[in-house]
Amino acid sequence: MAASDELTLTGHIQHHLTNARMCNTEDGIAFNKACEDMGFWVWHIDTLAWSIGLGILFLVIFRRAASRADTGVPGKFQCFIEMVVDFVGDNVRDTFHVKSKLIAPLALTIFVWVFLMNLMDLVPVDFLPAFAGWIGETAFGMDPQNVYMKVVPTTDLNMTAALALGVFFLMIGYGIKMKGVGGFIKELTLHPFSSNNMFVQIILIPFNLILELIALVSKPFSLALRLFGNLYAGELIFILIGAIGLMQLPLHFVWAVFHILVIVLQAFVFMMLTIVYLSMAASESH
Amino acid sequence: MNLNMTLIGELIAFIVFVLFCMKFVWPPLNNAIEARQKKIADGLAAGERAEKDLELAQAKIADELNDAKAQASEIIAQAKKRAEETIDDGKKRGEQEREKLIAAGQAEIKAERNRVREELRKQVAVLAVAGAEKIIEREIDKDAHSDIVEKLVAEL
Numbered sequence: 001m002a003a004s005d006e007l008t009l010t011g012h013i014q015h016h017l018t019n020a021r022m023c024n025t026e027d028g029i030a031f032n033k034a035c036e037d038m039g040f041w042v043w044h045i046d047t048l049a050w051s052i053g054l055g056i057l058f059l060v061i062f063r064r065a066a067s068r069a070d071t072g073v074p075g076k077f078q079c080f081i082e083m084v085v086d087f088v089g090d091n092v093r094d095t096f097h098v099k100s101k102l103i104a105p106l107a108l109t110i111f112v113w114v115f116l117m118n119l120m121d122l123v124p125v126d127f128l129p130a131f132a133g134w135i136g137e138t139a140f141g142m143d144p145q146n147v148y149m150k151v152v153p154t155t156d157l158n159m160t161a162a163l164a165l166g167v168f169f170l171m172i173g174y175g176i177k178m179k180g181v182g183g184f185i186k187e188l189t190l191h192p193f194s195s196n197n198m199f200v201q202i203i204l205i206p207f208n209l210i211l212e213l214i215a216l217v218s219k220p221f222s223l224a225l226r227l228f229g230n231l232y233a234g235e236l237i238f239i240l241i242g243a244i245g246l247m248q249l250p251l252h253f254v255w256a257v258f259h260i261l262v263i264v265l266q267a268f269v270f271m272m273l274t275i276v277y278l279s280m281a282a283s284e285s286h
Numbered sequence: 287m288n289l290n291m292t293l294i295g296e297l298i299a300f301i302v303f304v305l306f307c308m309k310f311v312w313p314p315l316n317n318a319i320e321a322r323q324k325k326i327a328d329g330l331a332a333g334e335r336a337e338k339d340l341e342l343a344q345a346k347i348a349d350e351l352n353d354a355k356a357q358a359s360e361i362i363a364q365a366k367k368r369a370e371e372t373i374d375d376g377k378k379r380g381e382q383e384r385e386k387l388i389a390a391g392q393a394e395i396k397a398e399r400n401r402v403r404e405e406l407r408k409q410v411a412v413l414a415v416a417g418a419e420k421i422i423e424r425e426i427d428k429d430a431h432s433d434i435v436e437k438l439v440a441e442l
Contacts, residue, residue: 019292044292051296054305062311069318071325085315102304105312109304153296158289162296166304 009243016129016239019044020148020157032146044156051153053118084112091272096279103278107271110163115267117153118231122256125238154231164224167274171281178282188212220275223270230266232258411439
């Protein structure tokens with residue numbers, strides 16, 4: 001444990017699960033505890049830094065492969081990247097039947113980016129926070145207890161909600177693009193209960209609207225909460241295992257091996273559901 | 287776990303990443319993959335075609351070889367026949383020639399013999415007559431007994 005001796009287990013876990021915060025107060029830029037009352041106007045700088053860093057890593061790696069791509073015999077790195085691309089492309093072609101330039105790159109970005117962010121979960125839980133604490137202490141003279149560092153961006157609801165929100169906007173956009181505004185509203189109001197009688201139909205509209213709106217909104221909610229919940233729980237168990245002393249080693253290993261599955265699976269599920277939701281939004285009626 | 291500005295920041299980052307991926311990452315990779323797939327498919331098809339061509343060529347070669355063999359044996363048979371014929375011809379002609387030569391020779395011999403015999407006969411007749419003349423010069427008259435001598439000569 002990197003923390004000092006008087007730290008309780010709860011405090012240790014709490015410290016691990018708190019983001020590094022930054023906000024703009026009247027006295028200028030402030031960090032962490034000073035931002036507690038700022039409500040919405042706070043940045044989680046660790047989430048932002050890690051996620052954007054990993055996103056850029058993803059783009060750099062794939063951009064390099066893309067700029068080298070030709071029809072000759074590919075190298076191993078090239079082959080690996082193209083296998084990932086082909087895997088995503090196959091899934092998109094199988095599920096999304098409307099021609100679109102956006103869906104496949106979107107799915108690729110989600111899959112690889114989420115995978116990389118999830119992968120940060122396999123870095124030993126105390127390692128990076130302790131390192132950040134050490135830097136904060138030696139370079140800035142801060143109390144290491146006041147230096148926060150949460151390295152897995154997908155354990156931050158802001159991250160997963162941002163992804164889900166992006167997908168949600170695309171769902172609405174595709175729905176309107178494919179069916180027109182009228183068609184989109186019709187889909188929200190005339191299903192699942194419909195009647196040939198004008199009057200009955202008008203009465204049914206509010207019920208339909210409530211049902212369809214719930215169905216629509218539940219999609220991004222489930223996307224965001226599924227990824228967040230899985231990774232947050234995994235991270236919490238890593239922290240708990242990390243807090244029990246020497247016995248943690250075999251337990252940590254077993255949980256890490258199991259977690260590899262979760263990491264890939266959650267990235268895949270997020271990508272797959274994104275494609276499915278968008279294909280549902282783009283198809284004529286459901 | 288309250289939502290805050292991070293959400294907006296991540297949303298912007300997400301949009302930027304997706305746009306970058308859409309512009310600079312996906313199209314070249316996907317094009318390269320599709321082009322390579324096409325190339326491989328073409329190569330496989332070409333290989334198959336070449337194999338088929340080879341098979342055809344081999345069949346053609348075997349056909350032509352058989353033809354050539356048949357032709358060769360035919361030619362050989364013809365040549366043998368011709369040779370036999372020639373030999374037979376030669377033999378027959380030789381035989382005829384021989385017979386002709388033999389016949390001619392015999393005829394010549396015969397004629398010569400006849401001629402010689404005639405001459406001999408004449409000479410013998412002359413000699414006989416001369417001898418007889420000498421022997422019986424005194425006793426017989428040449429003209430009276432010439433018929434006897436003539437008869438004698440004819441008997442030779």
